[in-house]
């Protein structure tokens with residue numbers, strides 16, 4: 001079993017230990033199958049944030065594979 005934390009399939013937010021639901025997208029699918037860990041501090045100044053459509057600081061996965 002993967003020990004990866006879950007990431008939100010909607011906003012790519014990497015969730016905390018034991019958390020299986022995105023606080024911003026309770027109905028979105030989550031997956032532990034993701035790659036590329038990025039920490040976004042200033043979304044308004046970040047190209048990655050723009051690409052991921054992220055508007056809040058946090059830890060994100062670049063790619064989330066939803067089954």
Ligand SMILES: [Zn+2]
Nearest residue numbers: 008011022025
């Ligand atoms: Zn989310």
